[in-house]
Amino acid sequence: MKKTLTVAVVGATGAVGREMLNSLHNRKFPATTIRAFASARSAGSRIPFGDAELTVEELKEDVFTDIDLALFSTGEATSLQFAPHAVNAGCVVVDNSAAWRMDEHCPLVVPEVNACHLAAHMGIIANPNCSTIQMLVALKPLHDATAIKRIVVSTYQAVSGTGQKGIEELERQVRDLFNGREPENSVYPYRIAFNVLPHIDVFLKNGYTKEEMKMVNETVKIFGDPSVKVTATCVRAPVFYGHAESVNVETAKKITAKDARIMLSQAPGLMVYDNPREKMYPMPAYVAGEDPVFVGRIREDESIENGLNMWIVADNVRKGAALNAVQIAEELLRRDLIRVPGTNVFLQ
Amino acid sequence: MKKTLTVAVVGATGAVGREMLNSLHNRKFPATTIRAFASARSAGSRIPFGDAELTVEELKEDVFTDIDLALFSTGEATSLQFAPHAVNAGCVVVDNSAAWRMDEHCPLVVPEVNACHLAAHMGIIANPNCSTIQMLVALKPLHDATAIKRIVVSTYQAVSGTGQKGIEELERQVRDLFNGREPENSVYPYRIAFNVLPHIDVFLKNGYTKEEMKMVNETVKIFGDPSVKVTATCVRAPVFYGHAESVNVETAKKITAKDARIMLSQAPGLMVYDNPREKMYPMPAYVAGEDPVFVGRIREDESIENGLNMWIVADNVRKGAALNAVQIAEELLRRDLIRVPGTNVFLQ
Numbered sequence: 001m002k003k004t005l006t007v008a009v010v011g012a013t014g015a016v017g018r019e020m021l022n023s024l025h026n027r028k029f030p031a032t033t034i035r036a037f038a039s040a041r042s043a044g045s046r047i048p049f050g051d052a053e054l055t056v057e058e059l060k061e062d063v064f065t066d067i068d069l070a071l072f073s074t075g076e077a078t079s080l081q082f083a084p085h086a087v088n089a090g091c092v093v094v095d096n097s098a099a100w101r102m103d104e105h106c107p108l109v110v111p112e113v114n115a116c117h118l119a120a121h122m123g124i125i126a127n128p129n130c131s132t133i134q135m136l137v138a139l140k141p142l143h144d145a146t147a148i149k150r151i152v153v154s155t156y157q158a159v160s161g162t163g164q165k166g167i168e169e170l171e172r173q174v175r176d177l178f179n180g181r182e183p184e185n186s187v188y189p190y191r192i193a194f195n196v197l198p199h200i201d202v203f204l205k206n207g208y209t210k211e212e213m214k215m216v217n218e219t220v221k222i223f224g225d226p227s228v229k230v231t232a233t234c235v236r237a238p239v240f241y242g243h244a245e246s247v248n249v250e251t252a253k254k255i256t257a258k259d260a261r262i263m264l265s266q267a268p269g270l271m272v273y274d275n276p277r278e279k280m281y282p283m284p285a286y287v288a289g290e291d292p293v294f295v296g297r298i299r300e301d302e303s304i305e306n307g308l309n310m311w312i313v314a315d316n317v318r319k320g321a322a323l324n325a326v327q328i329a330e331e332l333l334r335r336d337l338i339r340v341p342g343t344n345v346f347l348q
Numbered sequence: 349m350k351k352t353l354t355v356a357v358v359g360a361t362g363a364v365g366r367e368m369l370n371s372l373h374n375r376k377f378p379a380t381t382i383r384a385f386a387s388a389r390s391a392g393s394r395i396p397f398g399d400a401e402l403t404v405e406e407l408k409e410d411v412f413t414d415i416d417l418a419l420f421s422t423g424e425a426t427s428l429q430f431a432p433h434a435v436n437a438g439c440v441v442v443d444n445s446a447a448w449r450m451d452e453h454c455p456l457v458v459p460e461v462n463a464c465h466l467a468a469h470m471g472i473i474a475n476p477n478c479s480t481i482q483m484l485v486a487l488k489p490l491h492d493a494t495a496i497k498r499i500v501v502s503t504y505q506a507v508s509g510t511g512q513k514g515i516e517e518l519e520r521q522v523r524d525l526f527n528g529r530e531p532e533n534s535v536y537p538y539r540i541a542f543n544v545l546p547h548i549d550v551f552l553k554n555g556y557t558k559e560e561m562k563m564v565n566e567t568v569k570i571f572g573d574p575s576v577k578v579t580a581t582c583v584r585a586p587v588f589y590g591h592a593e594s595v596n597v598e599t600a601k602k603i604t605a606k607d608a609r610i611m612l613s614q615a616p617g618l619m620v621y622d623n624p625r626e627k628m629y630p631m632p633a634y635v636a637g638e639d640p641v642f643v644g645r646i647r648e649d650e651s652i653e654n655g656l657n658m659w660i661v662a663d664n665v666r667k668g669a670a671l672n673a674v675q676i677a678e679e680l681l682r683r684d685l686i687r688v689p690g691t692n693v694f695l696q
Binding site for chain 1: 497504522539545586588592629632644651659
């Protein structure tokens, strides 16, 4: 049995990459070596890992020979190019981009929901979209209790979902507005400061954005249940960290708000924070830096027979991205799925 | 026939009161005299009306004798106290508070939707909640075409909905955060800067907020159709002006997105602003100061047979409050409904 475990974070200098390193360190991931990769531009720079530092290495196609597990937090194009070479070198990839999510050879995993799908992996496991992850952690206990028939979701998504550049644009625009300067926008198509944008990712032919269709299609794949219907409206809000979601669920059988609260409070990865009388409900500004998915405002929807409304909030950089990827890695280890034999179906 | 028309704005110094004066002036409302009332604290101060100024008078129960029409923009308690005295003096009241909205003697009117209800008025006409107004202006053409069965709405509401104090709290909190000071909150229960609050108005026993139940109950009353089911989640966003709504509608028969766009673009008070390819969709920061209700992101909801998603945005202080009240006043004049005989059912 192999005694060493070398883990790479690819795209280590971005907001999610840094948080991946944090999560690996904080959760004491049993790696014997951690390596950090980024583009040539960042190569040679130092990046924190706990109290220590790592030297960032340049990402090349042939770097994966001695790496057992790579967490990718790169753009789709980089992931499409490099992940197959990693797999070819015997490395297992957990990829945070959208590149592989709908590929039939790649499990799409939220550990609290469908860790069982990992067994079928062929080298690449996809990390779902941030908005999908937090919604499904919260809805899984309900779907187990009685099939979810339909989900209507509207999101309130933080600028950190766009990475460091989104954070900087909101901050710069607010400073400009408060100092009498005309704010400029380069990251978002319109001003995000003191505004909301019903536009995340690109528009598709059917009028939905790619972000909205991710929530539709990823939900079906993760639940493994095409009978779950989803319709989504994804909106960027002038919030730095934390995605919120207003979620309306129709179930096959009645679940009372009280029963839902009990089910959810016993489920993994979830924190029910729901007491209107005491003004207790989750909010993005207060979940930043927290691991769980928070649920509040659970109430019966009086407009249909079997419906619930709920308000789901999580740190989009943590559970929505970095933490979920590290949790996938932990499950791979626990299930002894890091070394996968067989041909590389990802290299053409 | 009476040749004079004296109009009063009650609560004239607030954000909505000032906008009522603006709307009366800009729309050349045919008043012969305009008077402004507020609490004793503001009495004697000067307030703009076009290029002129009005002297604010103190609101008392006996001031309404020579007033034909009063637009109230006060709190519920003030409205409950003073509106009956106005009616008793022969004055017709258009009230912006929630005090009279569900009173069976008071029509609740959005002129584009149910101006016909005005004929039955007994002295007080209620102006609906801001979120309800903009939603129903947009949904009326669809409800006319084929009955709306169910509405699932999530809101993104501006701080100006709370009045000037909401605007000041957001501004102060942003300045504090950007200057390294701990932001304090007094208007909202939690920080609103860079945050969203799923809490508008007070919580009711059923777990919904009063704001959410306003959207449910006012919709039924205005449409005059108890078969329309509504479920709402109302959320305060860190936006100064402009409410946005993500609205999911289920109709009795199929309406394509294309047909909906045509119907809506021909309806009064509406502006269809919907071309994803050109990144055209309405946003709060860009509708401030505009009269119409803007609709974009119109698309078929693929999760049910007959469903549509849409994104509805309006200036909450204008169409959501002041403008709608002035439009009601215009309809009352047009229909010769300013002088109403009969006993005062509002004074106990």
